[in-house]
Amino acid sequence: MKNETVPENKGTFYELVKRQNAGLWFGILFLAYAVLYFKMSLDIPYHSKLGAGPGMYPRWLSGFSIFIALIYIVQSCTHQVFSMGRSFPGKTELFNVFTVFLACLIFLFLLDVVGFNIAGSLLLFVMFYRQYKMLHAILLSVLITFVHYFIFKVCFSVPLPEKLLSLFGF
Template sequence: MKNAGLWFGVFVLVLGCVFMWQSLSLDYSSSIGPGPGLFPLWLSGILIGLSLLYIIDSIRKNVIHITSIMPRGKGLGNVVTILLSIVIFMIVVSFAGFVIAGTILIFMLLVREYKWYRALGLSVVIALLTFFVFQTLLDVPLPVNELGF
């Protein structure tokens, strides 16, 4: 129950099975050669095989306890901050727009290491630069607020 390798192997096995099931809905071959289902079917089959080998190996030899790989102290704080900032970004981006949500996300990540005013300045510049590159140069539509950013 505490073997992290076993749990990871089971997760990858389930993921491989889902990919294989989805790839079966695609044509394996076409009139001109291999179809769109060939590559994902073979890759998911390889993924399933490797995950089974990893599960066997993690049960027999390399038992990795979950408590030994979990972060502690500042590392745990960093992980929680990253997850929390992503959740807040997903909530805020739909009504506040990309620039404001991105500024909040980057600020939350930087304020732990920089003074608050430097973190805020960097956050605004990075969010605006990212918005400009994707919206203007790459023509990727990003969520905006009533003000257009």
């Protein structure tokens, strides 16, 4: 009976986030972006010797953006409400997305240090290890990375960092 009236985890941070209005938060972020853009556009000359200066267009555009941001915020609070709980998936799904994002970040930091082949294999392994058996995940990660390396480095001459292969004299 207690659970029917007071949900067990009602006061948790996760529940608090789920109840937030996603549209409103996005609107506030967009408004902040538009205000910052407007402020920065004030530092660019509005006029030039020939008439319109480089600041004219950004200033009008930022003013219009602020106006649209305010309308969007009003609309998000009244007519088209997108709550976090209904718009975004659950914890497990968000964790899956976050894993990919994190793997990409790690790839970014590792690429120049260990080269494309190791960084790429690691990135793919992070995405494969929960979907395939360990050995298959490792093989697929390495194979796909090397195939991409061959296509882009050899066929298209894209200068991918190649720390690993350089050890072998390539």
